[in-house]
Amino acid sequence: MQYLLLIYGEESAWADISPERASEIMQAYFAYTDKLKNAGVYLAGDELDVVAKAKSVRGVGGTHVVDGPFVDTKETLGGYYLIQCASEDEALNWAKQAPTMLHGGGIELRPVIVR
Amino acid sequence: MKYAVLVYETADDFSAREDQRAKDYWDGHGAYAGALQAAGIFAGGAGLKPPHAATTVRLRGGARQVIDGPYTDIKEQLGGFYLIDVENLDAALAWAEKCPGAATGSIEVRPLIEMNQ
Amino acid sequence: MSTAALAERVARESYGRLIALLSARTRDVAAAEDALADAFAAALVAWPRAGAPDNPEAWLFAAAKRKLIDAARRAKTAAGGEAEIMRGLEELEADMSARAIPDQRLGLMFACAHPAIEASVRTPLMLQAVLGFSAERIAAAFLLEPAAMGQRLVRAKKKIRDAGLGFEMPGPELWRPRIDAVLDAIYAAFASGWSDPLGVDAERVGLADEAIWLGRVLVSQAPDEAEALGLLALMLHLEARRRARRDSEQRYVPLDEQDTTLWDRALIEEAELTLHRASALNRAGRYQLEAAIQSAHASRAWRGLVDWDAIVLLYQALGELTGSPVARLNAAAAIAKRDGPEAGYEAAEAAGAHYPVLRDYQPYWALMADLCAKLGRTQAARAAYDEAMARETDGAVVAFLKQRRDNL
Numbered sequence: 001m002q003y004l005l006l007i008y009g010e011e012s013a014w015a016d017i018s019p020e021r022a023s024e025i026m027q028a029y030f031a032y033t034d035k036l037k038n039a040g041v042y043l044a045g046d047e048l049d050v051v052a053k054a055k056s057v058r059g060v061g062g063t064h065v066v067d068g069p070f071v072d073t074k075e076t077l078g079g080y081y082l083i084q085c086a087s088e089d090e091a092l093n094w095a096k097q098a099p100t101m102l103h104g105g106g107i108e109l110r111p112v113i114v115r
Numbered sequence: 116m117k118y119a120v121l122v123y124e125t126a127d128d129f130s131a132r133e134d135q136r137a138k139d140y141w142d143g144h145g146a147y148a149g150a151l152q153a154a155g156i157f158a159g160g161a162g163l164k165p166p167h168a169a170t171t172v173r174l175r176g177g178a179r180q181v182i183d184g185p186y187t188d189i190k191e192q193l194g195g196f197y198l199i200d201v202e203n204l205d206a207a208l209a210w211a212e213k214c215p216g217a218a219t220g221s222i223e224v225r226p227l228i229e230m231n232q
Numbered sequence: 233m234s235t236a237a238l239a240e241r242v243a244r245e246s247y248g249r250l251i252a253l254l255s256a257r258t259r260d261v262a263a264a265e266d267a268l269a270d271a272f273a274a275a276l277v278a279w280p281r282a283g284a285p286d287n288p289e290a291w292l293f294a295a296a297k298r299k300l301i302d303a304a305r306r307a308k309t310a311a312g313g314e315a316e317i318m319r320g321l322e323e324l325e326a327d328m329s330a331r332a333i334p335d336q337r338l339g340l341m342f343a344c345a346h347p348a349i350e351a352s353v354r355t356p357l358m359l360q361a362v363l364g365f366s367a368e369r370i371a372a373a374f375l376l377e378p379a380a381m382g383q384r385l386v387r388a389k390k391k392i393r394d395a396g397l398g399f400e401m402p403g404p405e406l407w408r409p410r411i412d413a414v415l416d417a418i419y420a421a422f423a424s425g426w427s428d429p430l431g432v433d434a435e436r437v438g439l440a441d442e443a444i445w446l447g448r449v450l451v452s453q454a455p456d457e458a459e460a461l462g463l464l465a466l467m468l469h470l471e472a473r474r475r476a477r478r479d480s481e482q483r484y485v486p487l488d489e490q491d492t493t494l495w496d497r498a499l500i501e502e503a504e505l506t507l508h509r510a511s512a513l514n515r516a517g518r519y520q521l522e523a524a525i526q527s528a529h530a531s532r533a534w535r536g537l538v539d540w541d542a543i544v545l546l547y548q549a550l551g552e553l554t555g556s557p558v559a560r561l562n563a564a565a566a567i568a569k570r571d572g573p574e575a576g577y578e579a580a581e582a583a584g585a586h587y588p589v590l591r592d593y594q595p596y597w598a599l600m601a602d603l604c605a606k607l608g609r610t611q612a613a614r615a616a617y618d619e620a621m622a623r624e625t626d627g628a629v630v631a632f633l634k635q636r637r638d639n640l
Binding site: 109 | 220
């Protein structure tokens with residue numbers, strides 16, 4: 001069975017972090033990813049950029065775009081797509097065409113950090 | 116540049132996957148994924164089972180805390196994800212507990228929709 | 233035996249086993265329940281006509297299996313599809329010998345008490361999945377709205393099915409917390425039934441019996457699990473004294489004043505044998521300690537007196553093991569019996585100071601009142617009885633406390 005492990009954490013805890021500590025944490029994640037791969041269970045994984053860099057899209061056809069993460073108590077994450085685009089505008093364009101936007105659902109567009 | 120298009124759905128949206136709107140729902144996503152692939156920009160994607168199937172795990176003081184349901188608080192933000200293929204929920208929870216984020220944050224474990232073979 | 237009576241007997245003895253078998257591969261308890269309900273309905277039509285089958289359980293399993301496959305065919309979004317369900321069920325049929333149905337109930341109970349299932353729905357889920365209780369009956373027993381209870385059960389069963397919550401045995405690292413969750417869920421059912429000694433509450437009647445039934449199933453499935461034996465022994469001891477807990481006028485009778493001729497000797501014997509089996513396994517635990525305490529109380533029936541020293545030590549051990557304020561309080565009550573009211577009062581006061589939560593606990597005030605009375609502190613005793621009464625909902629117990637206060 002396939003499972004998504006969604007990693008939630010307090011971004012503010014990263015704000016005052018020392019470079020040494022940041023490096024430590026990254027090493028921990030690399031080690032964890034290796035463990036998953038060695039066990040043959042790893043399918044994919046990505047680090048998302050901070051919520052301040054997110055854009056939230058609403059309204060039929062995605063007419064309403066605001067900065068920041070999608071925060072609504074009535075909606076929960078139902079799925080995701082990963083796309084490679086030349087620019088954020090291009091990505092936003094594609095986001096507005098997601099099927100959920102046909103009836104005015106919700107999309108959050110977040111840059112993925114590629115190290 | 117890589118982007119995640121995170122799809123947020125209402126309870127009604129989740130129902131649409133299985134009621135008389137199911138065909139339109141799945142056709143819509145199939146067409147979208149197809150379009151992304153045709154444009155050469157598709158880098159992955161997954162449909163998740165609804166929130167009732169979620170479990171949240173934390174590691175505090177070396178002890179595992181397991182909560183029935185998705186992460187619903189607003190104190191923590193989504194910072195990343197892993198997609199894994201394991202035998203069952205217990206196996207997924209065991210891996211979630213080992214994730215570095217478990218000790219300071221929360222790991223939500225959500226099964227993917229199984230597509231019919 | 234009439235076929236209706238046969239069906240009832242099979243339902244009583246085999247319901248949980250059949251549900252566990254039918255849902256083990258697919259993890260779909262709700263579908264198994266529906267299929268089995270249909271199979272029973274079919275049996276009530278077919279058996280009078282064709283005569284009762286030699287192996288009614290196998291007949292029901294086969295009928296339910298066919299219904300499951302039909303339902304899978306009709307469902308548009310069957311996870312894994314019909315082929316996988318068929319494969320799973322055929323493997324099962326190969327497992328079944330002429331007389332014996334393989335027993336997957338332990339796995340089902342582990343699934344019901346899984347940490348990913350919200351704690352307050354585990355007991356209800358177990359009562360429904362293993363014993364076939366309706367949501368209405370469970371709701372009434374736990375003083376909840378039936379609709380809300382029904383919804384929570386539906387959600388819990390969906391969780392098991394959709395989250396891949398398997399019926400596999402937990403490995404050694406996780407065994408202890410997982411089996412403890414199963415034990416706690418069974419005990420919660422027992423406690424709900426036991427708090428209604430006269431059985432005035434129609435929905436809670438028999439709940440203690442059902443919990444004991446679950447305890448017996450667990451012991452048969454996990455015979456080397458000392459705490460399962462401990463829990464069963466505990467429940468048997470407590471149930472043995474049911475008829476003595478209220479007198480002929482339905483008044484509350486404290487334990488040390490109970491008429492031991494009203495105690496059920498057969499249950500006590502079974503409890504003692506079970507506890508003996510547990511101690512032979514040499515793995516102490518909370519339920520075994522509680523059972524040993526009840527055993528010490530039960531020995532009054534043949535020794536004429538209670539070994540209070542043993543009870544003090546057992547409650548102290550229990551308190552150390554669990555950190556339970558109630559264990560500490562009960563140790564104080566036993567110290568009072570062993571060493572006198574002065575020592576008991578000191579111990580109870582210390583318990584209350586260490587665990588402020590005890591100040592909301594009726595038995596704490598009842599104990600303080602009793603000890604103050606014995607020490608001649610009438611004023612304090614009266615006040616304490618008032619505090620106790622304010623925290624008690626059982627009319628018979630309130631009347632008893634009032635009587636004691638009035639006699640000061």
